[in-house]
Amino acid sequence: MAPDTAATSATEVDPARGLTAEQVAERVAAGRTNQVPDAPVRTLSQILRANVFSPVNGIMLALFAAILVAGFPRDGLFVGVVVSNAVIGVAQEIRAKRELDKLAVLSAPKARVVRDGEVAEVGVSEVVADEVLELAPGDQVVVDGEVLTSSGLEADESLLTGEADPIEKEPGDELLSGSFVAAGSGRYQATRIGAKSYASSLSEEAKRFTLVNSELRRGIDTVLRWLIIIIPPASALLILVLLDTEDRWQNALQGTVAAAVAMVPDGLVLLTSLSFVAGVVALARRRALAKELATVELLARTDVLCLDKTGTITTGHISFGDVESLPGVDPSLVATALGAMAHADEAPNATMLAVRDAYPAPDDSDAGGWSPVGTIPFSSARKWSAMEFRSHGAFYFGAPDVIAGDLPAVMDQVAVHAEAGRRTLLLARSPEPLADETLPESRTPLALILLEDTIRPDAPEILAFFREQGVNLKVISGDHTATVAAVAKRAGIPNAQNHIDARELPEDTDEMAAALADNAVFGRVTPQQKQAMVGALQSRGHTVAMTGDGVNDVLALKNADMGIAMGSGSASTRAVAQLVLLDNSFATLPEVLAQGRKVINNVERVANLFVTKAAYAVLLTALVGIFTVEYPFLPRHLTLVGTFSIGVPGLFLALAPSTELIRPGFLARVLRFSIPAGVLAAVASFFVYEIARRHGEGDYVDKVLPEARTVATFTLLGVGLVILVVISRPLRPWKIGLAAAMGGSYLIVMVWPWARNFFELDVPPAWMWIPTIAAVVIAGAGVVTIPRALRRYQDQ
Incomplete structure (x- = not known):
């Protein structure tokens, strides 16, 4: 932060000379430079806090503590989501921050300072106390200061006050950092720099790394808010039911944790942010x-x-085309006047630069007569500039329809050139002196100046x-x-x-x-x-x-x-x-558009997966309460299902190419698909679970219940993979291969004795596979028809 001395009153300095090198060195040594605070940029500690201590991670860590208290550490696999969320989130944000910092250096505002009588361009942070700065149209005022000289200087303070009209600035007036030069030129002296000036928040705006309120984030935040409301009472009711159903309170807590873990969309925020960050980095590579x-x-x-x-x-470069002197006007007068105006303009715009390239300044023998005694710089609001010369009167240069009014002799020619795509300006003359930036009643059109824009x-x-x-x-x-x-x-x-x-x-x-x-x-x-x-x-x-x-x-x-x-x-x-x-x-x-489509479409796919998971978890909780039975899954079962049908494939889908057209209604569309799909998944898995639980043979706790939970897990995973394929449309070979790989990974778990024992999966008798496969097929068919039903609904 800048020291308090940065805000002291300015030392008197010659506007033409500015500070000397020794004075600048003294101020730098004393720390009186325009160092702005780094608050707009996330520090490493802020990035760590944001990604580790998020609400979702907090819920998952609380559930992890609960499962440890219950004495089932193997069911705490879901805590890996917290670790992966934090590691991936931190790594990606730091990566994006570095990319944005590099580009922000190129985009950051500069300042032109006057030192030892020379004008030099320096970084905003290199401006020192009492500095004399030069301004031209379009420049940003980077520190607060007092106007020393003004040539029609007008400041646009709309970003500070909301006032749209430019404000004229005369010597002695205050300039606020964060405003912009709308017209004219001048010099001013810094009075407040560093954290004391308004620019401390605006000059580093290019480096800000924020998650703004977009439709995607609004929709996801809405889902999270509702789930945070639903999860506590649903979990409380479930544990009451399981305490009555289970023999041990530890098993009741185990089932409750399993249900709560399934309800939490643990990777949704991460994958959404990952999609955004990947898009930003891709654009950064395109500068x-x-x-x-x-x-x-x-x-x-x-x-x-x-x-x-x-x-x-257009390129912004104006090329000089031609000059058409109007009848009765001496072409040499037009050429001399244009050259005098262009070369006397202290802050020429692109048009004046084109004229300057075409016409030399008046020669020395006539220079005295063409010395300007008054100037009105160009303003986009007025659409003209003017300059008064001692021996030749006032000349006005700008839009023909503004300067000439309705003169048909002029406007007919303007129309002809305009239809041909030429930019046409008018030079006019008046014997009246310049006054109050208004056009005089008496003005004589002299010539049309033809310029061309380059596409x-x-x-x-x-x-x-x-x-x-x-x-x-x-x-x-x-x-x-x-x-x-x-x-x-x-x-x-x-x-x-x-x-x-x-x-x-x-x-x-x-x-x-x-x-x-x-x-x-x-x-x-x-x-x-x-x-x-x-x-x-x-x-x-x-x-x-x-x-x-x-x-x-x-x-x-x-x-x-x-x-x-x-x-x-x-x-x-x-x-x-x-x-x-x-x-x-x-x-x-087009690359920006492509990245936007990729982000929006992929986030919608990922959201469908996680909201479907939350939907079937809530419904399963309700079914357990209605039928007063043990919860169909252990936490490790749902970790397995979530990893193979949501987590791993979601990571691939979040970064996959996607070019489909964007449609409004993100949240409504996600809910219309996810809730029916979740209902089908929950009903199918609970149906199979109940058949296996009621008709199994052998010891209930050691054999029937593990077998019932195994077929319920298989059913939920099978329907989940169908959902994965459906939301991955349009299908590509790699997407089908991804779903197949996830199904194959589950089969490896089933046939590998160590993994099967770790996850407490028991191979059921052959007859149980019939209702299991039937449930997957029927529920899967329902999931496939949902998009068609939605399209028919939207077409009505």
Whole structure:
């Protein structure tokens, strides 16, 4: 944590020179650096506590203690689940943490500091007290400070205050870390650094490792909450019944532990987390930073993908095309004015950089007349910038429809170029001085500047992929509507001809949602409108993903279900997005979708196994209570069944490839399959158990009861393997082989004398195999028909 001296008032420093090397060294030696706390990142001890002392592990350890008290240590095999949960969970989380830490270094925000009159880029943690920092559009304010110089500096504090409108900052005003530069440029001096500044929580956001509230986790948490409610009373009732049925209290406790162990979905949380972690690591290898585990789930559930044109569909590089001087305008004046504006701009955007490359600065003989005396930097809200020169008046550069208004001579030409996909800007002149960032009444259009966007090479193919996957594509941009539509058409956006100027969009959410449904391309969209459009789509039940790379996309990225930022984008977009494509590769998104499908489908399969186990355990407990008989299984029997029909195959299924389309209703679908399947498994095994118990011959305790429990175990395992095959669809040879291997493993236990004796399994007489196999076949047939019945139910 930073020392208290980090929060003291700043020393007066020359904004042009900044701190000297000696002053920086003194502050570093004194520990007055911007070291932020490591709280957002799980430490090794936190990882160990989270994975060892989980509620499920706590229940299993309590049951293990109970079985030891009862004097049956061999029945404590289920404690191996606690060990495996902890070991696998810790190992996988540490592995994922290392991968994310590596990528977070690339994504972490940087700061430009002024030292000895030179501007240098340093890591956020290298900023020292009283540092002078330089800001440009899109930069993140990394420490709290006081503005020293301002050239139209505007701060977006929406992440701090919720206020969407940028706030103008003048010398002496306070800047809060965690805000972003929306427009203009300037320098400010650090006043609060380290843990004292707001950035201590935001600057390390890329390294946060959390399990967010996804549909999968919500569904699993619901199952766990209900089971925690059900298990204690069910166990209490069962032990009362068994105390009356069994000869010894130890046997009653043994049967109760067996039932409780079966009810606990011991590996469900582990395998769910394992699936998430595997997805995150797979994306990390593709240089995609998923800042939350559920990121891999989000895109797979997305049905509307909103694309920002610049930097997403296009490369973000603007190439200069041509200049069309309007009738009666001297082309040399246009060229000189454009060169003067571009070279005098202290924080040029991509457009100005393209102009700067095309036109030189005015020569020395005329430089004095082209020295700017006033500047209004570009703002995405205004859509224009302006610069006033001492001898030539004020020049305005930006969107033609904003600067020229309704002048048909200008707008007709703009429309022609826009239809051809060219980005068109207007240069206008006014004799009036700059005032209050408003356009003057008197302004003369001088020339149209034609620029071109470069489509990303992989964009058409990737957009076609999303179309095939049923994802609705919307292009949202601040550029001219026709220009955006032309670019969208070139990129392969369907229905790109259906476009609308965002200034015509209604403010009412329902009406806006209707307009969004009817159109695919939207131009002249303000940052606030992007945010409102995301909300309107969500109001219709859509899951919305938003891509962007500029500060004008921050509000929309923050409010979308999934925000996707490019690695080359502004620090603001990288900070609020759930997914950062560090190599700017649009082609990574299909991999994100594939990983999401894999996680969702595999977790559903695993959940079916564990919820089925809990269902048959609860029903068996009820049947034992109704018929007042000994519990059909020992804990070691259920450990055997759980290992071969759930645990081991579940581990393979959790990591298996899966590309099936995602459907909503995860929990409802799991319950509709698992409860009937659990009922069939419980009834089949209890039916066989009762036949063997009632009709067996010989000593009841030493022969009949072990034989009855053996055939019940075989029946439960047989139905469990049928369930495994059914939920593994679509079937592959390896999946069938997995089920066969699990069945073969049980047969090895049966024929190996030591294993058979350890698990207290007795080979029953031949006649018992007839009802046993019949029960497995009948219950298995019922399990096979469940998916068909569910499909018919859903189709009604």
